Amino acid sequence: MANKKLTLQIDFRSGLPIYTQIVNQVQAQVASGILKPDDQLPTVRALAEELRVNFNTVARAYRILDEARIISTQQGRGTFITEVPPPKVTERLRRESLEALTQRFVSEALRLGFSKGEIRQMVSDQLKAWSEASKSEE
Amino acid sequence: MANKKLTLQIDFRSGLPIYTQIVNQVQAQVASGILKPDDQLPTVRALAEELRVNFNTVARAYRILDEARIISTQQGRGTFITEVPPPKVTERLRRESLEALTQRFVSEALRLGFSKGEIRQMVSDQLKAWSEASKSEE
DNA sequence: GCCATAATTGTACTAATTGTATCATTGTCA
DNA sequence: TGACAATGATACAATTAGTACAATTATGGC
Structure with missing residues (x-):
């Protein structure tokens, strides 16, 4: 393939x-x-x-x-x-794409023994960090 | 063992x-x-x-x-x-692991064009779904 | 039990494959 | 002609693969 x-x-x-x-x-x-x-x-x-x-x-x-x-x-x-950005046409596909990505992430994090709180916090932190760091981005 | x-x-x-x-x-x-x-x-x-x-x-x-x-x-x-490193080191490794994992996830999701709100929401949903799937988890 | 030998396992060195960086050459157009 | 963009030549760096070898352990005949 x-x-x-x-x-x-x-x-x-x-x-x-x-x-x-x-x-x-x-x-x-x-x-x-x-x-x-x-x-x-x-x-x-x-x-x-x-x-x-x-x-x-x-x-x-x-x-x-x-x-x-x-x-x-x-x-x-x-x-x-690389993965193509999900087409805007179907909201469903878009959602499923994010869902799959998130599920992989969450299950791996849980498998490594992190608590839900830790995961939620880290995601929040990273999202915040991205906002502040993205002067040149996008 | x-x-x-x-x-x-x-x-x-x-x-x-x-x-x-x-x-x-x-x-x-x-x-x-x-x-x-x-x-x-x-x-x-x-x-x-x-x-x-x-x-x-x-x-x-x-x-x-x-x-x-x-x-x-x-x-x-x-x-x-080998022997487990001292707790301080383990804690650092642990944190770095989650940080790296999360960073890959967040950057990929953002690259695919999802908003921060969408990402946060989906993570939250998935974590919740996991609770219900296995009631024994924290 | 003991020793020779094979099997298993990691190591070292080298080669092959692939993209990157830098500069030279060419060719076009004002 | 001179500047600049496109392409080519060459050397390099990163990753993975190939081959031979050394250390340890398992096995089998005596």
Whole structure:
């Protein structure tokens, strides 16, 4: 499930920079569901070879996608599609997504023996810390 | 008493190196009392097979834990939890574990676009749901 | 019981894979 | 021509995998 082909069409004469074309097409494939969370993208070198471009060009595209939180690049490991932000369309999906995430967190915390009070307090603290720390964020 | 299962959850796309995840989780389980002194951890090869990673990755994690005096690795014998650190250290580890766990959860939820209020509410709901599911819990 | 030998377990070193950082080259356009 | 953006070349760093080895324990013949 984590391996897919990733078909990209690069037009070398289009005037659009190659890295921009890569960014756009990956973005589009994520949006359309062709690429799904956890899918592993080709390595910068593999994709570069396939597209006949320098791997730094692919790396540049990956960096932009990484900064946009669309993919997660990990040195020595590879690059992966991150979870897509839940579409606003269905409130239900959105809720279930948060529910699943929260359930994983809560059950793990409880398993490690933390009390509900501790958990609630820590969540509160972290949320507060985020408010104060986010001058540059979002 | 010296043999236990050691349940670890490795997230291959989390961005955290595998060896770091192993270190964190073992540390958390020691701090929380799930793992006790003299408990034997799985061999590097056994744990590696279970997690589907190379045994050197596990060995690396064990070495870090060994240097932190949390476990004792003995060539030809196995690896064991050492004496519990003094309460002050345990308390710090415990707190750090929860903090790290919570931080990952909160940042992920915020990244997915959920509001602080939604997150707080969902945590509260889940904690409550847990109480009702198992009445014995605090 | 004792010793040789195999099996088990961690260690050390090296290689392979992957992304990162920095600077050089090229090409376009004002 | 000069500036700047895009791409390429090279060296590097982080993570994981491969291979050989050393220490300990288990086993089996005598």
